Amino acid sequence: MENKIEILYAEDNRDSVELTLAVLENKGFHVRVVPDGKAAWEAFQKRKPDILMLDLEMPKKTGIELVGMVREVDLDTPVVLYTGFATPANEVAALNEGVNDxxxxxxxxxxxxxxxxxxxxRICRSPQQPYVYQLSVSTVYNSVTRELKIDGNVEVLKPLDGRLLALLCAKCNEEAEQDYLLVGLWGEASIGKSSEVKKYVTHVRKALSADERIxxxxxxxxGYCLCSK
Known part of the structure; x- marks a missing residue:
């Protein structure tokens, strides 16, 4: 990595900090560590990092609270929640607040x-399009406008089809569990909707069918996995 990617990492667990620092610094990242949400907010205001990486449960301010504060003043800096509390409800709440991963x-x-x-x-090198997913050399999806572009042909997906694709894009090449998709699509009204997920997956599969790489x-x-070669 010629230019080190700077990460501001908020984590109150010292063991987690040591393990994560060892991994990231060995791979050439530059990591600033702060012990809680309040310190993270102060450090972010002084100097914006390339990536803000937050624990979910922290003293003084939680990760999701901090995301909300950051997004009020900055829509571009990528924010990652790195947590041991990876429940579907937490994940969807974080995505709704503006978390990128x-x-x-x-x-x-x-x-x-x-x-x-x-x-x-994906984000730092294209700062004006933080919610655009390059799924292959031919396919791009804008999760804000719901525009799916394949080989220059543009289709605007219907709201639930677009939301489903955005949820799959957020977990590209890994499993999106059923509960995650249900909560992401319908929130608290997801009870009894399990069979409907398949219907929207069929819609999105059809929309993506022009690109054999996906x-x-x-x-x-x-569950489902959006696989991109």
């Missing part, structure tokens, strides 16, 4: 590094 502390260190580099490449695979118990 939600990473469980149980992932392999190489996956953490790859996800952070992907965030940097597929939506069924995985686990009612």
């Amino acid at each position: 939600f990473i469980s502390k149980t992932v392999h260190p190489n996956v953490l590094v790859a996800r952070l580099k992907n965030i940097y490449d 597929e939506i695979r069924s995985v686990g118990r009612g």
